[in-house]
Amino acid sequence: MKNIFSLFILLFVCNSVLFAQTATILKGNMLVMLQEEKDIPSITRELSYFNGLKTGFQLQRVVSKSMHIYLFTFDFLTINKDAFLSIVRQNPLIKIAQFDHTIQPRATPNDTEFNYLWNMQNTGSNNGIAGADIDALKAWDIATGGLTVDGDTIVVAVIDYGFYLAHTDLNYWKNYQEIPLNGIDDDGNGYIDDVNGWNALTNTDSLPIENHGTHVCGIIGARGNNGVGISGVNWNVKIMPISYGSGFGLESNAIAAYSYVKDQRQLYNKSNGTKGAFIVSTNSSFGIDTANAIYHPLWCAMYDSLGKVGVLSAAATKNLDVNVDNVGDVPTSCASNWLISVTNTNNQDEKFANAGYGKKSIDLAAPGTSIFSTVSGNGYNFFSGTSMATPHVSGTVALMLSAACSNFMKAYKADPAMMSLVIKDSLLKAVDVIPSMQGITVSGGRLNLYKSVRSIKNYCGENTLPTSDNFFDIITVYPVPTFGNGITIDYTSDVEAELDITSVLGQEILKIPCTSSTIGIIQHAQIELPAISKGVYFIQLRASNKKTKTIKIIL
Ligand SMILES: [Ca+2]
Ligand SMILES: [Ca+2]
Ligand SMILES: [Ca+2]
Numbered sequence: 012m013k014n015i016f017s018l019f020i021l022l023f024v025c026n027s028v029l030f031a032q033t034a035t036i037l038k039g040n041m042l043v044m045l046q047e048e049k050d051i052p053s054i055t056r057e058l059s060y061f062n063g064l065k066t067g068f069q070l071q072r073v074v075s076k077s078m079h080i081y082l083f084t085f086d087f088l089t090i091n092k093d094a095f096l097s098i099v100r101q102n103p104l105i106k107i108a109q110f111d112h113t114i115q116p117r118a119t120p121n122d123t124e125f126n127y128l129w130n131m132q133n134t135g136s137n138n139g140i141a142g143a144d145i146d147a148l149k150a151w152d153i154a155t156g157g158l159t160v161d162g163d164t165i166v167v168a169v170i171d172y173g174f175y176l177a178h179t180d181l182n183y184w185k186n187y188q189e190i191p192l193n194g195i196d197d198d199g200n201g202y203i204d205d206v207n208g209w210n211a212l213t214n215t216d217s218l219p220i221e222n223h224g225t226h227v228c229g230i231i232g233a234r235g236n237n238g239v240g241i242s243g244v245n246w247n248v249k250i251m252p253i254s255y256g257s258g259f260g261l262e263s264n265a266i267a268a269y270s271y272v273k274d275q276r277q278l279y280n281k282s283n284g285t286k287g288a289f290i291v292s293t294n295s296s297f298g299i300d301t302a303n304a305i306y307h308p309l310w311c312a313m314y315d316s317l318g319k320v321g322v323l324s325a326a327a328t329k330n331l332d333v334n335v336d337n338v339g340d341v342p343t344s345c346a347s348n349w350l351i352s353v354t355n356t357n358n359q360d361e362k363f364a365n366a367g368y369g370k371k372s373i374d375l376a377a378p379g380t381s382i383f384s385t386v387s388g389n390g391y392n393f394f395s396g397t398s399m400a401t402p403h404v405s406g407t408v409a410l411m412l413s414a415a416c417s418n419f420m421k422a423y424k425a426d427p428a429m430m431s432l433v434i435k436d437s438l439l440k441a442v443d444v445i446p447s448m449q450g451i452t453v454s455g456g457r458l459n460l461y462k463s464v465r466s467i468k469n470y471c472g473e474n475t476l477p478t479s480d481n482f483f484d485i486i487t488v489y490p491v492p493t494f495g496n497g498i499t500i501d502y503t504s505d506v507e508a509e510l511d512i513t514s515v516l517g518q519e520i521l522k523i524p525c526t527s528s529t530i531g532i533i534q535h536a537q538i539e540l541p542a543i544s545k546g547v548y549f550i551q552l553r554a555s556n557k558k559t560k561t562i563k564i565i566l
Contacts, residue, residue, distance in 0.1 A: 039087035040071075040111035041099065045079045050104040055083075058099060066090050082111060119148060120236035120246065122180075124391060128241060129358045130230075130378035130403065137381075139358030143445075145378065145403060146461035147244065153464050154414035155235060156245030161420050163289040165409050166249045167231050168272045168322075169402070170265070170295045173221025174252040175387035176207060180233045180240040181225070184208070184249035184288060191216075198286055200278050202271065211267035212256020219254060222386040226394050227294060228252070229385030230402035231409070240391055241384060244406030244460060245413070251275075251288060255297065262299075262310055269293065269313040269324075276320045280427065291412050291431075293317065294405035295342065296327035296398035302341035311345035318349025321427025323435055325351045325405035327397035328367035334451075335369035344372040348432055351439075355379030355400040356457050360445045366397055368451035374439055376448050377403035377458040407438060407460050411467045419470045437466040469501070483508070484559050485552050498564065500536045500550060508554040510536055515547050525552065 067086035135141035188198035235246025278287030343352035355366040357380035379400030423430040442456025
């Protein structure tokens with residue numbers, strides 16, 4: 012009761028400021044503060060008519076007895092609400108009157124150092140540009156991570172040099188099916204005594220302690236809203252730490268590290284979740300500057316092998332101001348569809364000076380300059396680099412999966428290879444397009460966590476997800492309602508086709524030529540509303556020899 016009380020005090024005092032942009036008025040609800048409780052019958056009587064019409068004005072509930080605040084309702088279909096409110100406010104028995112409004116949860120975490128996290132919420136301080144961030148607060152209103160709708164524990168595998176496993180703000184994966192130090196592969200995953208993760212150099216689970224890997228882990232999943240330190244992209248996600256073995260490791264160790272991830276996820280898939288780990292993304296920030304992918308076929312092929320079991324891989328490109336398309340880089344110029352290559356932006360949405368780029372090779376940017384995160388010894392510090400940008404992306408993949416509905420998860424488990432490409436595609440289409448990334452990245456933009464998570468949410472409800480059997484299809488139309496911002500139609504097509512919009516009378520309104528694509532890549536057609544007047548329409552995808560189901564939309 013106390014909470015409800017304070018909520019209404021807040022609403023009462025701050026309404027016009029806090030909720031002016033987003034509040035929705037509850038039609039017919041009016042909050043009234045009276046001089047005295049005994050005035051209720053009088054004002055109910057006095058306000059029962061307005062401009063000769065019955066108002067239906069009556070008490071619904073006592074909101075605050077001590078402050079004489081009451082919720083009344085009135086007949087909003089008959090009565091002009093604004094005119095009525097001004098009359099209500101003139102009544103001498105009433106101190107204050109206002110409409111009631113819907114409020115939204117505002118998931119600002121209570122982590123003590125949250126104000127350092129411009130990457131999550133850029134307020135414009137420190138010469139930043141307000142809003143040049145990944146829109147984390149809005150994303151966390153939808154999901155904060157941890158489990159899928161089916162209860163799978165979501166894991167991100169971080170392949171790095173070392174980790175501080177005892178950090179209280181981090182949430183590391185552990186293999187509870189493995190008995191430590193008994194020399195036996197208890198869970199039969201092919202690795203002996205792998206409890207804490209894996210060290211690909213020593214073939215043990217003993218991991219070096221080091222700041223870089225620890226910092227990366229915090230960006231992906233520092234415990235959010237625990238009153239301590241920072242919050243990661245996910246407030247709750249398991250981080251699987253894997254070491255490639257030494258400061259300057261061998262490529263063979265990197266391949267062995269990826270192989271551990273693949274084996275664990277494959278085991279999870281095969282055992283229906285009873286063994287292995289539900290790893291949805293790897294995160295790496297090592298590589299070979301100026302390497303040509305053709306000399307690293309095994310390394311590059313690991314991303315395909317991981318992709319086929321459902322694991323995307325986010326990889327940091329080099330920390331040099333060069334065009335990777337021209338000078339080469341491994342892994343970020345590997346050709347795998349399941350690889351997401353990441354460069355680094357600052358708090359003004361500019362490319363960090365020393366960060367690689369490439370229209371063909373580098374998919375997107377993410378905040379990576381002066382990023383505050385966890386370091387060894389339960390500490391925190393600012394680091395910069397593509398290494399800091401990339402975990403925003405691997406973390407986003409994890410948060411997207413925690414927000415996915417059961418329909419999506421069903422499709423994902425049936426065809427993890429294709430559906431992980433759907434996730435990648437949704438993430439890249441959800442970027443904030445920014446001038447500094449134009450022409451130098453595949454997406455032309457910087458990661459947006461909120462839009463990525465929302466794009467997965469859009470696959471819920473009655474929408475059909477693509478399979479190789481129904482690849483020619485409309486997947487979803489959103490948003491509904493349209494909020495006057497136009498609509499987006501997601502579809503898949505393996506041939507040249509047209510999206511046709513017709514009126515209820517069968518009149519053709521719009522024809523949109525559709526590009527075809529490889530399996531797994533969803534196309535988005537955006538239609539501005541002013542071109543079409545409000546009403547009911549039908550959408551269908553048509554090719555010369557086939558057509559999809561018809562979808563009804565209301566604009
Ligand atoms: Ca084992
Ligand atoms: Ca063991
Ligand atoms: Ca925290």
